Amino acid sequence: MGSTTKKGLTPREKSEFLWGWLFILPTITGLIILNIIPIFQTIYQSFFKTGDFGKGNKFVGFSNYIKVFSDSEVWQALLNTFKYAIVEVPFSIAISLVIAVLLNRKMKGRSLYRTIIFLPMVAAPAAIAMVWRWLYNADFGLINNILGTKVNWVSNPGIAIFSIAIIGIWSVLGYNMVLFLAGLQEIPKDYYEAASLDGATGIAAFFNVTLPLLSPTIFFVCVTRVIAAMQVFDLIFMIMAGGVNSNPALPKTQSLVYLFYKYSFTQKNLGYGSTIVVLLLVIILLITVFQMKAQKKWVFYN
Secondary structure: OHHHHHHOOOHHHHHHHHHHHHHHHHHHHHHHHHHHHHHHHHHHHOOEEEOHHHOOEEEOOOHHHHHHHOOHHHHHHHHHHHHHHHHHHHHHHHHHHHHHHHHOOOOOOHHHHHHHHHHHHHOOHHHHHHHHHHHHOOOOOHHHHHHOOOOOOOOOOOOHHHHHHHHHHHHHHHHHHHHHHHHHOOOOHHHHHHHHHOOOOOHHHHHHHHHHHHHHHHHHHHHHHHHHHHOOOHHHHHHOOOOOOOOOOHHHOOOHHHHHHHHHHHOOOHHHHHHHHHHHHHHHHHHHHHHHHHHHHOOOOO
């Protein structure tokens, strides 16, 4: 060992070091090009105003940030985003956790049920939007026909954001379920046998054994779902298609990312759009930091 330390790395260690870097190089390269560089470009762009006809940037300092903090449309979009996240995240986690527990048992057709629940994850967002717009249709939609109502699910400003959140819940159940199934299969059966000897079965075993041991997976899903929910765009864009003139609920449903899209690609105001994204980035960072701090009180790593 002493001679190896003096001479440096052995040929085998050098080979492992080289191959290790070669394997992670594509991921690092993609991360830098597709994520890191665009972040700094967006922050840089937020200090400029796009010139006439989309040409030439004019440095405006913190003017865009001052405008954001006084823009009622931005704060309404932030409120809409929070409403969506508050509904989508906890319900999608709770429902998918129950489904995962049920489908983790030995039963006939288990693989088929898992596949059916996971299918929305591989369906095209445009197809999902088209189906749900038909389901939500106030005149001939399936939901209104079943309930015997005539509710404007996606054009009523009071409920439209919650209607979209229901679609979000449905579309991510399969993803969450797969993660929970992986976590459940890592729990040793000895814990359940010990709980059974102590008289804890069914619901008691779920709350006293399953939840504590699955808490790291729940924490991971919670963090990733909050980040994804705060960036919701495609569902709102496709469900609320047509603009504010055809759908009066759009101002009460557009998210921060939708607002970024509108300013950056519709109005060609890239600087202000970038400022909105930076605001969203800061908010997500603060929420994630809070989650990381709070995990110490309820996440148990065995």
